[in-house]
Amino acid sequence: MCLLKVTGLTKTFKNKKDRVYALKGIDFSIKQGECLGLVGESGCGKSTAAEIIARLIKEDSGTIEFNGAYITSEKRLKCVGRDLQMVFQNPKDSFDPKYSLLESVMMGADSYRIYSKIELIKRAKELIKYVGLKESYMYKGIGGLSGGECQKASIARALICSPKLIIFDEATSALDVSVQAQIIDIMRRLKEEKGVSFLFITHDLALTSSICDNIAVMYSGRIVEYGKCRDVLCNPKHPYTKQLVSSVLPVNRRCDIPEFNALRDTQYAPKGCDYYAFCPNADEKCFKNVLHMFQIEGRSVLCCHADD
């Protein structure tokens, strides 16, 4: 059974003059104990999707089913809160610097009253150690933590209520590779032992390959490719995914980075394909065929080139 099912989610932001189409209709689902990786161009709407699912902002249209109930209607907020936790892209932003580390982590359980005070303190202390923070930081102000330490603290806060789904919005980007490996290990244990599910938003494709079962690649407010993590990363089908995978910098040598320019004028995006300007395969078919999700080799690819 699906723990989370998102269908047709859209969101438009209104700036002073412009409209930003942040989400143009995305669908995906996450099963219990599954980890879904969400990757893609910076600014393509990943955080927006996460924030809508966590009920921090409101969608324009679309439905979200969580644990068998529609959470897009107003009533449900409370019951979801505990089971669905989020680690934010800017951890420092999400804490009040007035409080100590221990208090901040305990706050994750504040509104749910599932533990007694003593239990709560015990659990918070355990979690702080579990994510690899030094014990001497327990009573230190959150403002005095480094970027990575703050990120660990927000992971601990998300874990305190034993949620069913955790959204990680670039929760490992400020961590050194060894601590990253530790967090991956924690995720893996939660997944296997407790059946916790994850929506793992990241820019690190290599990390997704070590923890995610499935992966969704986003471009400009749409999911362009969705499938088994291995398949998609080793044998990408959508031109954007291909370009993304080929941009990964090698670790052990220097490479020449080519300049990246638009191949065509962006204004004439045909039939809604936003990748047109960069797509090496674009031709007159892009104008004739409408974008459609196709199933090829066990995955879905958004494309206008149906017959190829």
Place this chain on the structure above:
Amino acid sequence: MLDIKNLNVYYGKTHVVRDLSLKVNDGEIVCIVGESGCGKSTALKSVLMLDKNASVTGGSIIFNGKDITKLNASQIRKVRGSKIAMVFQNAVLSMDPTKTIGSLFCETVRAHNKKAQKADCLKKAEDIMKKLRLWETERIFTSYPFELSGGMCQRIAIAAAMMNTPQLILADEPTSALDVTAQAQVIRLLKQVNKNFNTSMLIVTHNMGVAANLTDKTAVMYAGRIMETGSTDDIINNPSHPYTKALINAVPEMNGKIPEAIEGLPPEFNDDTAGCPFAPRCSMSKDLCYKKLPQKHILSESHAVYCNYCYI
């Protein structure tokens, strides 16, 4: 160009940066890698004396022949932004939320050149932004930082740092919020700026791909100290210190292999035991390591390591 000698930084009583020495030559790109919380940002910020909570005791930071630790506030302000530009770890928080991105760019330029025209500033910003894959420049100029995504803000911070063509760019994890394509373009641009204007750079990163493809020299830090320095190629392909080796070993790969973490926790900063700070987690440590702080051992002209054993 920049010569940091025996820098020591405290937060209150906590001794965070310990005896750090690091040199950035003219036109050189140097990076610092290391454990989260080991003092990388603290070291970088102290080059511009930015953190009021931090006290720099002992050591010197020589920039263009002047000791920055001895300058007063207004002298430092002159250096900041025009000669040395900084990109902060947390780009969104480092921007004023009440100002649009367009006015941020203008102010950056006007802080050092009062007569600059708005149109010229924006034109210049636009050129840089396009190179960083930020296409919707019009919209971005009229947006506030919180209306942009994390990666967009980060690229704007990088663009802002380049506006005054500084001699030295300090960048704290400048690509952590970027997709790999944008990351590659940032590196491409930084390299171009380095070549065209001979700009030196000191960069903190957790991404070994960035280190390998951008930097000439790498310093590995652990618990406030430097463990190993060398050419980036040496550090990545021929590491000597057990910590460096373990760190390189933890780099995730695309093949789905599970990366290996280093067992244990980093030491407490107020724990002033004699020996090597990495000893308790080191697979090679012997008795001596708990007693004697390793001295610098020169392995080659450009490669040095602080370890009691591994140079043998």
